[in-house]
Amino acid sequence: MSSRRHLRLAQALAVTSAAALAVTMSPSTALAGGHGKPPKPPKPTTAQIQLLSFNDFHGNLEAPAGSSGVITTGYTETQNATTGAFQATATNVPAGGVEYLATHLKQARAGHKDSLTVAAGDLIGASPLLSAAFHDEPTVEAMNSLGLDVTSVGNHEFDEGYKELQRIAKGGCIDDGPGGANNQNSCAAHTFTGAKYPILAANVRYTGTLKRILPPYWIKTFKDGAKVAFIGMTLKDTPSIVTKSGIAGLTFDDEATTANLLVPELKKKGVKAIVVLVHQGGTPAVTTYTAEHGTYNVAPPYDATCSTETKNGVKGAQLTGDSAILDISRRLDPQIDMVISGHTHQPYICSQADPDGNQRLITSASSFGRLYTETELTYDLKKNDIVRSSVEGSNMIVTRDVAKDAAQTALISTYNTLVAPIKSKVIGQVAGGVTLPKTGADVETSLGRLIADAQKNDASTVSNGVAPQIAFMNPGGIRADLVPLANGDVNFGAAFTVQPFNNYVVSMDLTGAQIYALLEQQWSGANAPAVKILQVSEGFTYSYSASAPAGSKVVPGSVALDGTPIAMGTTYRVAANSFLSDGGDNFASFAGGTNKLIGGLDIDAFANYLTAHSPYAPIETDRITQVP
Template identity: 30%
Template sequence: MLKFQIMSSLVILVCITFGICIFTVSSQNQSTVTQSTSNHYVRVQLLGINDFHGQLNKYRRVSESMAGGAEYLAAYLKKYKQENPNTLLVHAGDMVGGSPPISSQFQDEPTIQFLNLLQVDVGTPGNHELDEGVAEMKRLIFGGFHERTGYFKGANTSYISANIIDKKTGESLLPPYVIKEIDGIKIGFIGVVTTETNMYVTHVNRKEVDITDEVSAINRTVKQLKEKGIKAIVVLAHISAKSNQSGTNPQEALVEMAPKIDDEVDVIFAGHSHHYANTVVDDKLIVQAYSYGEAFSQVNMEIDRNTNDIVSKKAKIIVTSHNQIEPDKNTVTFLKKLKEKMGNQFNQIIGFIPQEISRRQDVNGESPFAKMIADSERKAMGTEIAFVHQGEMRGSLQRGNLTLEDLYTQMPFGHSITKLILTGAQIKLALEQQWRKDQVNNMLQTVGLTYRWDPNAPIGSRIIMLKDSKGQNLQPDREYEVAVSNYLASGGDNFSAFEEGRIVETGPQVVTAFLHYIEQKYPMK
């Protein structure tokens, strides 16, 4: 990769000598040749999406306009592809997982079908692609049989990942890279997923693979591409990034990694954190387009035909505003067939919510929605204590009639409730694990307990008071019945303390217990 300073000097020298080219400087300090360059440079457009999560029929308000939905995302992508024949469509993971019923009820096959309709060229798995295990992820990619849905043909997209390692072979589970040729230029794409996958995906569902260091995997694969003469390299990274709209104040994990990544990498598509990112760090362009199809990334590159180097790159994050485009007709037809297949069962009204039940946490980490889920789990299992992790819900419940689809959209994971026997010491350990070194705090929602903590105490020693619902101190050696999801019971979100418990009973799905709770607490008017 040629640095901007060198290229600027060369372009200025050519301009002075031959008087044939004019250039402008973009907001990323990249020179963009704008005249008499058609023979020397190839203009390539990359369109990227991330964290779609099967949101085929869901819309959200972004910047005073409704956005999202498969039919609008498809319309925008088709429009932009038509404007430049040298276009590749890519994604940075979490296309499935945490999906609403229109996708989740069919094992997320509809979302893969939608990606096939879009003709996505290259993608990489996110952590949620592993939610149901390695075999199910591979079935969605390569095709195969499922007892609920029958045979599925799989994805047309080239899936890559350099740091999901098969434990049996020691090799990448998927190809670490793919090379795409466009207008005579070869572009290398590398895929990686965040090592946080080791925290968010249960041991059972990732027991066949290791998720290894992202930077090492990228640099190792860059070396392989360079040995093949590839100099235009793009990374699809399901790793968090964030910036201001102006590109200033870049933050999060990928930003910290960027200076350690080989300088032959010019462009990185981010994901995982659902934030906006359009910034340059260490001369690497980093983009992330929110989530749920609310926006997409447009990256325009110019590649030198003689050197095969990317000599300029700039990006826009484009919101899929409904008032700017007509929905794609083919996708509208596709969605209509899916809704007919799903039937009317999810239109059922199950209760009336008098005011918003918020997922958001207050300054103490308390979430009203999560508290209610914990209470419903405790009642369903007849326990004194219940815990809920914040990731159990995807959003808040809005005021008004609550449908089954609303509920399954905000509680999509299908976790079941488990009754555990835990000692007081094990419960205290679980609470201590809410604070992690070099990680964002991950506060549990609890019922049947009260506790205080010292934020200035060392991590692992912050709980200073812990009482049961009767106001009695929890005894370290006494055993207590506790309700948690099977996800937490298996150590999900790195709450390993729950794995030490003794399972005595498995109950209904978390969403089913909450449904009964809502029907009793907020019956239909």
């Protein structure tokens, strides 16, 4: 090679090396002295996590109607046109429906890298016919679709027994026979594959063992290394509010004790950030609304409970001191960072000091999918824990001014087609087409009387030719007003909305002394904080004094059957639903009944009676009388 070619090659290599050096040396490299790559940015020390939560959905796939389908946002002062008196009138906005809930949740997740959607029980059970007719499989499929990550179990998840709850969790079909039995049909649309989210039951175990019926907790590990555990529980008092046959062989443990025992186990797994999903709740205290012409006692709007502000004349409220969730929360281990609650169907965002004196958030999002709670929190990636002071929550209204979620609309359409023949069947008429309310100013209601009369006259409970003489109906089992069609017709769908539990009607023997005792149980024991006045059948009457001490409310000698005083030592044939028959709602006297005969479904008794007495004229007799 000539010297000229050597020179050209050397020059070319020099130019190439210079160019390469100019490309690879960034300003930062030059500042660093030209040694190696730019320094890596420091790893983040914290992560932002979003929790979206709700509770007590109760299978409300379609937008709920009436008072169940609105949220109170405030009050206005109005004047009665007849009396001239001023009053506080609630300002309500329509809310709820899974088509809207799914859309709101999607919108809320936007822009959040780490987001979870969680629930605190009673997603199924006491559901409208659209879900209940298919063993609540449609609701589970709706929850799968909207992206639910985890839920606790609630008391209504046991409405069809714990084995059915386990099927709901894992999938499979029930053989309901051709066309479905008891107006229910499993896997009517397709094979049910179960919940895609964990259903947690930390405090429910097989009696005599430590084995739980479902997982106690679920741990979510995010991509950035953050770990959050969710402990799920139902209320320990579940046995007193569900049918006992469905939970036979189970033990329900104290909520706080259960959660606290799991904390060390979670710590061993490297998890310090813990959220409790518990199906127990609180009750907001009455507050005041001040306007131009006066101050009025009102129920707090959806965003007022535990607020210290006065907004638009409404003073912030607090949870009542006897709220069960407060006792649970104050006993929870300080390592637990947040409590998401339910059961009482109330909206609140509250905080309470844990045993170490640090504030801990407690939330509840009303019911029926009308609200969801959005909680933002900071996770310390070095300490592997939630920064407690960062936890902030807000209840958000599920308004109906957003686009419907297409997948939810399709699901509802499928099951509406399948349920139509059951729902539309006319079972009777109400004279004048008037609505029969479930509640009223009096302790009795026309709807309560109708249901009690239907159960008293249910042919399926006649035992050896002896028919029930008296029937009792628990007010909590009457879930909605009876709303006939415009022409007065009542279809099965309307009746099922009133009584959605598929309880059986049970007849039994009770002595007069037991009847007196169960009447006193309306005001005493566990019912003292929230009185439960049983609805009674025609011919049964009594008087009570609200001012008398507990245990002596019933006026002696006033309890009568067809005008004849009930004798303490005489045996009477009594009918009640299977829930009450087991001593439900803290009426222990029913559990002591003898010679029990399990009849047909309560909804069938209702339908048969209405058919036989159509057009039904609402009864306004005074079966229960209050005296000073």
